[in-house]
Amino acid sequence: MSNLLQLKNISAGYEGKTVLREVNLNVNPNDFVGIIGPNGGGKTTLLKVLLELIEPYQGSVVKKDGLRIGYLPQINTIDKKFPISVKEVILSGRHANNWKLGSNKKNAQKIDELLQFVGMNQYKDTAIGDLSGGQMQRIFLCRALISNPHLLILDEPNTYVDKTFEENLYNLLSELNKDMAILLVSHDVGTISSMVKTIACVNGGLHYHESNKITNEVLKSYNCPIEIISHGTVPHRVLKTHKHE
Numbered sequence: 001m002s003n004l005l006q007l008k009n010i011s012a013g014y015e016g017k018t019v020l021r022e023v024n025l026n027v028n029p030n031d032f033v034g035i036i037g038p039n040g041g042g043k044t045t046l047l048k049v050l051l052e053l054i055e056p057y058q059g060s061v062v063k064k065d066g067l068r069i070g071y072l073p074q075i076n077t078i079d080k081k082f083p084i085s086v087k088e089v090i091l092s093g094r095h096a097n098n099w100k101l102g103s104n105k106k107n108a109q110k111i112d113e114l115l116q117f118v119g120m121n122q123y124k125d126t127a128i129g130d131l132s133g134g135q136m137q138r139i140f141l142c143r144a145l146i147s148n149p150h151l152l153i154l155d156e157p158n159t160y161v162d163k164t165f166e167e168n169l170y171n172l173l174s175e176l177n178k179d180m181a182i183l184l185v186s187h188d189v190g191t192i193s194s195m196v197k198t199i200a201c202v203n204g205g206l207h208y209h210e211s212n213k214i215t216n217e218v219l220k221s222y223n224c225p226i227e228i229i230s231h232g233t234v235p236h237r238v239l240k241t242h243k244h245e
């Protein structure tokens, strides 16, 4: 198959409660899909299904043979007190894909290359807990990349990233997208629209839009009145006053 990955008619949730209903999604090489949706809409659950961290109630996940996935989790799920160095965190990404780089020398070279890529060479031996949220996120990006993935999955990568690195991150992602497909979960609807190629709205079901234009129709699947405004080069979103049922 030419798809990297297919979700076929997936329903999934927790303890018998359904969060995702009849979701279909195809991911092809060089796709760049922005995943948006309201809080609790099931975006992270969708990623867990893709990563086979939870088993769906119904449907199947079909992966291309040998598919390697790099995953950057939401940083608030990470225990900052975990006693492990930057270098060790990056290396731990190899195991996620059973990916062997060979000699220690090759590992060290690859780590240096990745740290250079995110501008953090001097932090190789620092304890992960001593980094700021933004720095930690960059290290977890290196971890996601160490196995040369075909598909990179990012859950809210811009939550902690400082403004100076944010633009840098988007440049890095468009560079990476030349070699790999990217799925990016973000609340920042405006930013997502300027970077991604297509949009998936996840709100129990999944609505796929073959374009990166955020139209009224896309926003309707959010069930919140959102307006996008542009401020210099960084678009913002505005929520009008509204009540959730």
Ligand SMILES: Nc1ncnc2c1ncn2[C@@H]1O[C@H](COP(=O)(O)OP(=O)(O)OP(=O)(O)O)[C@@H](O)[C@H]1O
Pocket: 014, 015, 019, 037, 038, 039, 040, 041, 042, 043, 044, 045, 046
């Ligand atoms: N481990 C869990 N056990 C039970 N319920 C869960 C678990 N994880 C998530 N949920 C519930 O599943 C629903 C979807 O959560 P999920 O984290 O997938 O949403 P999300 O779209 O990623 O939200 P957010 O934008 O807030 O990150 C929520 O109602 C949440 O409370």
